[in-house]
Amino acid sequence: PHLSEILNLHDFEAIARTVLPEKAWAYYSSAADDEITIRENHSAFHRVWFRPRILRDVTKVDWSTTILGHKSSMPLYISATALGKLGHPDGELTLTRAAAKHGVIQMIPTLASCSFDEMVDAAAPGQVQFLQLYVNKDRGVTKRIVQHAEKRGIKGLFITVDAPQLGRREKDMRQKFEAEDPSEVKQAGQGGVDRSQGAARAISSFIDPGLNWSDMSFFKSITNMPLILKGVQCWEDALEAYDMGLAGVVLSNHGGRQLEFARSGIEVLVEVVDKLKEKRGLNFPNEKFQLFVDGGVRRATDVIKAIALGATAVGLGRPFIYAFSSHGQEGVERALQILHDEFEMNMRLLGARNIKEIVPEMVDASNIHLH
Numbered sequence: 001p002h003l004s005e006i007l008n009l010h011d012f013e014a015i016a017r018t019v020l021p022e023k024a025w026a027y028y029s030s031a032a033d034d035e036i037t038i039r040e041n042h043s044a045f046h047r048v049w050f051r052p053r054i055l056r057d058v059t060k061v062d063w064s065t066t067i068l069g070h071k072s073s074m075p076l077y078i079s080a081t082a083l084g085k086l087g088h089p090d091g092e093l094t095l096t097r098a099a100a101k102h103g104v105i106q107m108i109p110t111l112a113s114c115s116f117d118e119m120v121d122a123a124a125p126g127q128v129q130f131l132q133l134y135v136n137k138d139r140g141v142t143k144r145i146v147q148h149a150e151k152r153g154i155k156g157l158f159i160t161v162d163a164p165q166l167g168r169r170e171k172d173m174r175q176k177f178e179a180e181d182p183s184e185v186k187q188a189g190q191g192g193v194d195r196s197q198g199a200a201r202a203i204s205s206f207i208d209p210g211l212n213w214s215d216m217s218f219f220k221s222i223t224n225m226p227l228i229l230k231g232v233q234c235w236e237d238a239l240e241a242y243d244m245g246l247a248g249v250v251l252s253n254h255g256g257r258q259l260e261f262a263r264s265g266i267e268v269l270v271e272v273v274d275k276l277k278e279k280r281g282l283n284f285p286n287e288k289f290q291l292f293v294d295g296g297v298r299r300a301t302d303v304i305k306a307i308a309l310g311a312t313a314v315g316l317g318r319p320f321i322y323a324f325s326s327h328g329q330e331g332v333e334r335a336l337q338i339l340h341d342e343f344e345m346n347m348r349l350l351g352a353r354n355i356k357e358i359v360p361e362m363v364d365a366s367n368i369h370l371h
């Protein structure tokens, strides 16, 4: 279909399913075990309802914000997703270029199909990029990647902590990942691959299951980039990250691809905000310790709910890879434009003229239980 006929982010998924080769669809869409968590990720947003305010002059509304101190046209970013070239020959570069046009931040994945330097070189002057990091058993490799990233101007390091072992994505495991595949990961020196059971397994064998809290001092010693843990799933770990002086956490279950029956990020957000206020007197959103949420975000209303509940921004993964799979860079731009239009309308209907006016009182989250 023509881009103008695509009205929402779900449309891209339906199209991707028909245009992607089976292997790519299996890798992108798959999730752990019986795919309960992936389904819950989006439906959890349905438990939060709005309490809009009326009779405010909403002629002008502004949903721009800052993320880790950097301007973003919307309170969202493009989350790291591996193997972009399974979906489009330009791979992750479609995301880099679309992000530049729309003034949003791209989180570059460790396991990109394009090389790290290609993605940094493709960025517009002043364009902000973050890096998602899988920590190698060989810390020397990790140190080189991190220091190179900092030198190339990356503004935040998101260390993935929910994948000490790969989740079972059976749709993907039924496929074979071929040696000559053009999507092959470009991150050199990460170590051997097992190609017999799907793309995910083939690319992830270097990841260190020994990663632990004491490694945080190692990261602090090798970089000045803000450190954020991606994949925190309870308040206890968010508190630990805060006490260690990290810059924030992403409340995420990896798009339902890791632990099956992990709760959705929006649900975890409620307890994290509650307990960090109780234990450390923090209020959110907070400049010094930022909360991010990802998983199942498909509408601006989803984003607004997370902002109301204390998140600084949210991440989206699959919507953008589905968008480039069918329409390349233009597809990603269309997805961002749809979100932009949804923000404008929904902020007006809510009576919130800017991000600061999206307050906790604007949502009813009483269907989410505290722990």
Ligand code: FNR
Pocket (backbone or CB within 6 Å): 027, 028, 029, 041, 079, 080, 081, 082, 109, 110, 111, 132, 160, 230, 252, 253, 254, 255, 256, 257, 294, 295, 296, 297, 315, 316, 317, 318, 319
């Ligand atoms: C991911 N995600 C991910 N996360 C990460 O830290 N490193 C990675 O290499 C990847 N790769 C990856 C590939 C694919 C195909 C998907 C769908 C996801 C997880 C990603 O960053 C994010 O947490 C989720 O995608 C968010 O959920 P939605 O937006 O896809 O529902």
